[in-house]
Amino acid sequence: MAAAGLHAGYGGAPVLAGLDVTIPAGAVTSVIGPNGCGKSTLLRCLAGLLDPMSGEVAVAGRPIGGYRRRELARHIAVLPQMPTAPEGMLVGDLVALGRHPHQSWLRQWTADDAGRVGRALELTNVAGYADRPLDSLSGGQRQRAWLAMALAQDAEVLLLDEPTTYLDIAHAIDILNLVAGLPGRTGTTVAMVLHDLNLAIRYSDHLVVLGEGAVAAVGAPEEVITAELLAEVFRLSAVVVEDPQTGGPLVVPTAPPAR
Numbered sequence: 294m295a296a297a298g299l300h301a302g303y304g305g306a307p308v309l310a311g312l313d314v315t316i317p318a319g320a321v322t323s324v325i326g327p328n329g330c331g332k333s334t335l336l337r338c339l340a341g342l343l344d345p346m347s348g349e350v351a352v353a354g355r356p357i358g359g360y361r362r363r364e365l366a367r368h369i370a371v372l373p374q375m376p377t378a379p380e381g382m383l384v385g386d387l388v389a390l391g392r393h394p395h396q397s398w399l400r401q402w403t404a405d406d407a408g409r410v411g412r413a414l415e416l417t418n419v420a421g422y423a424d425r426p427l428d429s430l431s432g433g434q435r436q437r438a439w440l441a442m443a444l445a446q447d448a449e450v451l452l453l454d455e456p457t458t459y460l461d462i463a464h465a466i467d468i469l470n471l472v473a474g475l476p477g478r479t480g481t482t483v484a485m486v487l488h489d490l491n492l493a494i495r496y497s498d499h500l501v502v503l504g505e506g507a508v509a510a511v512g513a514p515e516e517v518i519t520a521e522l523l524a525e526v527f528r529l530s531a532v533v534v535e536d537p538q539t540g541g542p543l544v545v546p547t548a549p550p551a552r
Contacts, residue, residue: 294318294339294369294450294482298348301331301338307346308334310506316450316499319476321483323493326503327527332486333374333454335503339484340371340452352450366394370448374455376439378427384438385423388413391445413445416478417471433464440471444479451475453485457492465489469496490527490544494518495536502526518542 294316302308308331316322316339324332337343338350341357350357352368360368370391378387391413392406414420417437422430427438436456443451456472457465473496475481487493493500494514502510502517504526510517523529529546536543 294350294352294484296335296338296348296350299335299338299345299350300347301334301343301345303334308506309338309345312348312503312506312508314501314508314511316482316484318449318482319480320498321473321476321485321496322499322501323485323487323497324501324503325487325490325493326509330503331506332503335501336452336454336484336486340369341365342371363394363397366446366448368448369450369452370443370446371452372439372443372454372456374458380428381426382428383423384419384425384427384430384441385410385414387427387438388419388423388441388445391442391447394446409447410445413441416444416475417441431464432460433467436460436464436468437471440468444475444481449480450482450484453483455486455488457487457489465492472496490518490523494542494544495539514541518544 296312296314299309299312300307324335326332334343338345357365388410392410395406396402414423417440419434419437419441422434422438427435430438456468460468469492472483475483497514500512500514500517501508502522509526510522518533520531520533523531523544531544531546533542534545
């Protein structure tokens with residue numbers, strides 16, 4: 294998946310200006326940057342949910358504008374920041390919605406659909422909740438159910454907009470461990486927006502750093518994350534040290550001067 298010369302925004306006001314981005318296949322990419330830099334706007338363009346003012350997004354070697362909506366949904370699955378479902382919907386029924394792009398009046402529900410739903414439930418550890426209402430689950434359990442629905446879609450690209458929003462640290466790490474394992478387990482290419490720098494560093498193979506609507510840096514976390522970049526893009530005074538668990542970079546904000 295790639296974007297080239299991407300200009301995009303809202304109401305005629307550009308947020309992204311001439312942006313070029315490639316999302317590596319079979320890896321986890323996190324888009325990071327300060328508030329208002331265009332992270333979610335980029336994700337919406339990659340998903341085909343926002344038409345760019347100019348430039349192009351391509352998936353599987355084709356511009357996404359050339360896909361019909363149902364066909365595009367077989368290539369790209371999207372999990373927005375705050376998804377909603379009808380009150381009382383069962384987890385199993387929610388996950389089954391992920392098969393909708395693969396069905397038509399000529400192709401109804403099949404054993405293959407049931408198998409893919411079952412696998413998605415197992416991958417996300419929510420098979421035991423299939424007969425429970427979604428709104429009876431905890432926040433972390435609900436997020437795994439939504440992720441199962443996206444995985445049931447069986448798309449090669451999964452786009453996640455802040456998948457850890459409103460989750461405590463334990464549930465956030467649970468979700469990110471699950472996401473980080475997807476390329477190896479399913480071959481899925483993942484691109485997600487994250488706000489927490491250290492979580493993005495630890496759970497990503499590749500980073501796209503945005504600053505003021507443009508790409509400030511791209512590459513592996515150990516190549517990208519420096520004190521200089523943090524100061525320039527995030528206006529953050531910090532040191533970068535070695536993570537004692539992973540050996541990768543770890544951002545440690547420096548203390549402000551004593552008053």
